[in-house]
Structures are given as C-alpha cells and as structure tokens.
Amino acid sequence: xxLVTAIIKPFKLDDVKSALEAYGxxxxxxxxxxxxxxxxxxxxxxxxxxxxVDLVPKVRLEVLVDDDDAxxxxxxxxxxxxxxxxxxxxxWTVPVGTVARVRTGERGPDAL
Amino acid sequence: MELNSGDTAWVLASTAxxxxxxxxxxxxxxxxxxxxxxxxxxxxxxxxxxxxxxLWVVYGFSLAFGDSGSAFYGSFSxxxxxxxxxxxxxxxxVYGIPLLAFAGxxxxxxxxxxxxxxxxxxxxxxxxxxxxxxxxxxxxxYFPVAHWVFDFGTVSENGDVTGKGWLANLGVLDFAGGTxxxxxxxxxxxxxxxxxxxxxxFKKSPNRPHSLPLVLxxxxxxxxxWFGFNAGSALGATDxxxxxxxxxxxATAAGLGGWLIVEKLRDGHPxxxxxxxxxxxxxxxxxxxxxxxxxxxxxxxxxxxxALCALAVGLKYKLNYDDSLDVVGVHLVGxxxxxxxxxxxxxxxxxxxxxxxxxxxxxxxxxxxxAIGAFSVLAYSLIVTLxxxxxxxxxxxxxxxxxxxxQGLDLTEHLESAYDFEGTLGGTFAGTSSSHKEKVAAKTxxxxx
Numbered sequence: 001x002x003l004v005t006a007i008i009k010p011f012k013l014d015d016v017k018s019a020l021e022a023y024g025x026x027x028x029x030x031x032x033x034x035x036x037x038x039x040x041x042x043x044x045x046x047x048x049x050x051x052x053v054d055l056v057p058k059v060r061l062e063v064l065v066d067d068d069d070a071x072x073x074x075x076x077x078x079x080x081x082x083x084x085x086x087x088x089x090x091x092w093t094v095p096v097g098t099v100a101r102v103r104t105g106e107r108g109p110d111a112l
Numbered sequence: 113m114e115l116n117s118g119d120t121a122w123v124l125a126s127t128a129x130x131x132x133x134x135x136x137x138x139x140x141x142x143x144x145x146x147x148x149x150x151x152x153x154x155x156x157x158x159x160x161x162x163x164x165x166x167l168w169v170v171y172g173f174s175l176a177f178g179d180s181g182s183a184f185y186g187s188f189s190x191x192x193x194x195x196x197x198x199x200x201x202x203x204x205x206v207y208g209i210p211l212l213a214f215a216g217x218x219x220x221x222x223x224x225x226x227x228x229x230x231x232x233x234x235x236x237x238x239x240x241x242x243x244x245x246x247x248x249x250x251x252x253x254y255f256p257v258a259h260w261v262f263d264f265g266t267v268s269e270n271g272d273v274t275g276k277g278w279l280a281n282l283g284v285l286d287f288a289g290g291t292x293x294x295x296x297x298x299x300x301x302x303x304x305x306x307x308x309x310x311x312x313x314f315k316k317s318p319n320r321p322h323s324l325p326l327v328l329x330x331x332x333x334x335x336x337x338w339f340g341f342n343a344g345s346a347l348g349a350t351d352x353x354x355x356x357x358x359x360x361x362x363a364t365a366a367g368l369g370g371w372l373i374v375e376k377l378r379d380g381h382p383x384x385x386x387x388x389x390x391x392x393x394x395x396x397x398x399x400x401x402x403x404x405x406x407x408x409x410x411x412x413x414x415x416x417x418x419a420l421c422a423l424a425v426g427l428k429y430k431l432n433y434d435d436s437l438d439v440v441g442v443h444l445v446g447x448x449x450x451x452x453x454x455x456x457x458x459x460x461x462x463x464x465x466x467x468x469x470x471x472x473x474x475x476x477x478x479x480x481x482x483a484i485g486a487f488s489v490l491a492y493s494l495i496v497t498l499x500x501x502x503x504x505x506x507x508x509x510x511x512x513x514x515x516x517x518x519q520g521l522d523l524t525e526h527l528e529s530a531y532d533f534e535g536t537l538g539g540t541f542a543g544t545s546s547s548h549k550e551k552v553a554a555k556t557x558x559x560x561x
Binding site: 044045046047048049051052053 | 318320321375378379381383385386389422423425426429438441
C-alpha cells in the first residue's frame with residue numbers, strides 16, 4: 001500500500017477531487033496547509049508599509065491506495081491540478097506499513 | 113429667547129450620532145490590530161465612554177463650559193449638572209436649545225477625543241493604566257482646551273461677555289474641533305507612542321490589520337456619525353448645518369479618492385485600508401472648516417488631506433516611533449491641514465460669522481490666527497501628555513510585560529478571546545462565575561507547581 005500526498009493550489013481541489021472519484025478512489029483526507037516552493041510568497045502593502053508574505057495558502061490531499069494504483073493516481077492528480085504556472089505544487093508517495101479500518105478492524109488492502 | 117423645538121431635535125439627534133462614532137472608532141481601530149489584542153483595542157474606546165460620561169456630570173462640563181471669567185478654564189459652578197436643568201444654552205449668545213442638550217452634545221466630543229489617542233498605543237498598554245490616564249488627561253488637557261476653543265463666553269442681559277476661551281476670543285475659526293479634538297488627540301498620541309515605545313517586532317514582523325472588513329465597518333460608522341459631529345455643531349437646524357453636512361460628505365469622498373490615487377501611483381494597488389483611511393483623513397480635515405468654506409473648496413481640502421495623510425503615515429518608519437494605527441499621520445496632520453486651509457479658503461460669502469481668508473481678500477491675518485490655534489493646542493497637548501505619560505509609566509506602569517505583549521492583550525488584560533473558530537482548542541463549561549477567581553488562582557498555582 002502507498003500513501004499519496006499532494007500539495008496543490010486551493011482552487012484546484014474540486015478538479016482533483018472529481019478526477020480521483022472518476023478514477024475510482026473512494027476516500028481522501030484534505031487539510032489546509034501553507035508553504036512555498038520556488039515561487040516564494042508575495043508582497044502586501046498596508047498604508048505604504050510593505051510586508052512579504054512568505055507562506056502561501058495550499059491544500060494538502062492524502063489518499064491511501066494499493067501499490068498497483070499508486071503511479072496512476074499520481075498521474076490523475078498531476079493532470080487535474082496542473083495550470084502550467086509556477087506554484088502548482090507537488091505529489092509524492094510513501095510506502096505504508098499497516099492500514100486498519102476502525103469500524104470493523106479489517107487489516108491491509110481490505111481496509112482501503 | 114424661547115426654546116426652539118426644531119433646533120433642539122437636531123442637536124439631540126446629533127448627540128446620538130456623535131456617540132456612535134466612538135463604537136465606530138472601536139471597530140476602525142479594532143480591525144487594524146492583531147487578532148490577539150483586538151478586544152483590548154475596542155475596550156479602550158468603550159472604557160472611555162464610561163469614564164468621561166461620569167466625569168462630565170461630576171465636573172467635566174463645568175470645567176469646560178462653566179462660567180469662570182477665565183480664558184483658560186471653566187469653573188465648578190455647574191458640577192452635578194442640577195443647575196443646568198431647565199436652562200437654555202448660553203455660549204456667545206443664547207440659543208433656543210436646552211443647556212442639557214448642549215451638555216450632552218459636547219460630552220460626545222469629550223468621549224471620542226481620548227478614544228482617538230488609543231490607536232497610538234495598540235497591543236501594549238495596561239488597561240487599568242489607560243483608564244487612569246483617561247481620567248487625568250481629560251481633566252488637565254481636554255476640558256481646559258475645550259474651554260479655549262468652544263467656549264464663546266456667557267452673555268449677560270446687558271451684553272457683557274465673560275469667560276470666553278482665549279482661542280475663541282482670538283478669532284481662531286474651528287467649527288467642530290480640528291484643534292480641540294483632532295490636533296489635541298494626535299499630539300497626545302505622539303506623546304504616548306514615545307512614552308510606551310515601539311512594539312516588539314516594529315518594522316520586522318508584519319503588523320498588518322487582522323480584519324479589514326471591521327476597519328471598513330468602523331470607517332462607515334464614523335462617517336455616518338460625523339454628520340452629527342460637524343452639522344450638529346451649528347447647534348440648530350439651520351443653513352449653516354446644511355453647509356456643514358454637505359461639506360462633510362464631499363470632503364470625505366474626496367479624501368478617500370486622494371488617498372487611493374497616491375496608493376495607485378506609488379504602490380500600484382488602491383487598497384481597502386487606504387479607502388477607509390482616506391475617508392477619515394477627509395473627515396478630520398473638514399471638521400474645523402465645514403461651516404466656513406464653499407462646497408467646491410471642501411472637495412479641494414478633501415483631496416489634499418487624503419493625499420498628504422497617505423504620505424504622512426510613512427513618517428513613523430523614518431522617525432522610528434510606533435504610532436501603531438497612525439493617530440499622528442491622520443488626526444494631527446489632517447487637523448493641521450484643515451485648520452490652515454481655513455486661513456486660505458474661508459469666506460464670509462458662505463457664513464457671515466466666519467472670516468475672509470487669503471484668497472478672499474482677508475490677507476494673512478486669519479492664517480496667522482489659525483496657525484496659533486493649531487500649534488498652541490499641539491504644544492500644550494504634547495508636553496502635558498508626555499509628562500503625564502512618563503509619570504504613569506514610572507508609578508503604576510503603562511506598558512505591559514514582554515510576555516503579555518507576545519501572548520496578546522485580550523487574554524492577559526481581559527481573559528477573553530475575540531474569535532472562537534471551534535477548532536481543537538474548544539473548552540468545557542466549568543460552572544458559573546461566582547467562584548471564578550478561586551478557580552483561576554487554583555489553576556495558576558497548579559500550572560506553576
């Protein structure tokens with residue numbers, strides 16, 4: 001099993017969610033995040049005083065998938081989240097040791 | 113002179129309008145502070161309503177407007193205000209409005225002036241010391257200065273005038289308080305910013321407004337209430353009131369525009385904070401001038417005030433004092449602009465009780481008087497507030513501890529939070545407040561143990 005984590009632009013969340021549902025993904029965890037990559041932040045001006053805002057709002061989306069699906073899911077996210085402009089985000093996967101469904105106690109791929 | 117019900121109705125309505133400015137100011141300032149000390153900012157305004165209203169009855173109105181024969185302060189003759197009941201207003205002539213209506217109207221000015229100062233010391237003042245400061249400041253600064261500017265003397269039946277304030281007597285034109293309210297508060301704000309020092313992180317961490325919608329709400333309430341402030345100062349439902357009201361509207365609109373133009377040219381984007389600030393700069397500048405200049409001149413004044421104040425608020429970064437919410441850049445600078453503008457554009461064509469300025473054949477005399485009015489109030493307020501502020505800092509302490517400042521004043525001064533987003537930090541009901549103090553004490557002991 002793999003954990004796919006995607007950091008995407010907040011306004012792309014709906015597109016990514018729909019694309020994952022179309023692929024057959026049944027659940028996900030979404031959280032608000034902030035950070036920056038090569039695009040850095042932006043500058044705001046209040047009464048003439050400039051402030052650099054380093055951390056930009058992002059959305060972190062996490063999906064647990066079977067090993068066989070991992071690459072395809074990464075592709076789905078990349079395709080749906082892409083605007084082609086700087087700051088589109090990152091997607092990565094990490095191996096997962098155990099998954100358990102809390103309600104039934106099922107273990108492993110059955111719990112996905 | 114009989115009581116005039118129309119005039120009285122307008123002054124009573126204006127009184128309520130001007131009161132609303134102080135809660136409006138609380139929103140205007142409260143939105144500009146950090147989320148962790150916004151309640152403290154708003155409480156400084158609300159506490160001022162409490163303190164000054166009580167003092168006004170006890171001796172405040174009397175010290176400002178009581179007949180003393182002095183050009184510098186009133187008397188205690190109207191203390192308690194019981195002798196004012198049933199009397200008509202006598203201020204440089206008898207008006208057909210009750211003295212109590214005048215007292216109520218003037219009270220609202222006495223409330224908002226110290227409240228304005230609080231913006232200079234956001235995020236770092238001890239609340240109790242602020243309350244003590246307001247008591248002392250209105251007593252030794254506002255009440256006397258109001259006498260200088262607003263007291264046109266008690267006129268007796270044979271025409272003798274006694275107790276006329278020295279600036280009023282000099283012929284300084286200040287219709288609704290450019291000197292006594294705005295220059296006074298601005299200079300005091302500068303003094304307190306110096307006494308309390310800079311906030312932690314001044315020029316480093318982004319002290320940006322935590323809620324610009326609150327700032328805009330506050331600016332809107334101020335604008336609305338200001339019609340009472342300026343047009344109500346005519347003390348009657350007269351054509352002077354109409355002139356003051358219209359001038360207030362157009363100068364404010366022009367001030368908003370002036371500030372935004374500077375931002376667009378200098379920074380590239382017109383901001384909502386700039387719109388709110390420009391409107392207030394316009395309001396401040398038109399305050400002394402509203403009944404003495406033509407409406408087109410009010411537009412000119414508004415644009416000048418909006419643009420110059422937009423430039424002036426940057427000075428604190430160069431001069432290194434932390435006037436947190438720009439009381440100096442908006443109220444002191446805007447007040448001076450308005451007062452001096454009268455010296456150029458004032459005309460008896462619009463108000464026979466005014467005077468002609470430089471551009472209307474009146475020569476430089478009026479401008480000189482306006483400068484004396486503006487800078488005498490500035491100097492008195494700055495010096496006395498500096499002394500008062502230092503005395504309070506050395507005795508009961510004015511600035512909170514570093515830890516409290518970082519924690520946020522809402523929690524340390526009031527034990528409250530402005531916003532509950534029902535996150536993971538939610539609490540549980542812990543009984544009614546009767547035993548609250550013991551619980552807090554026990555908790556503190558537990559934590560420190």
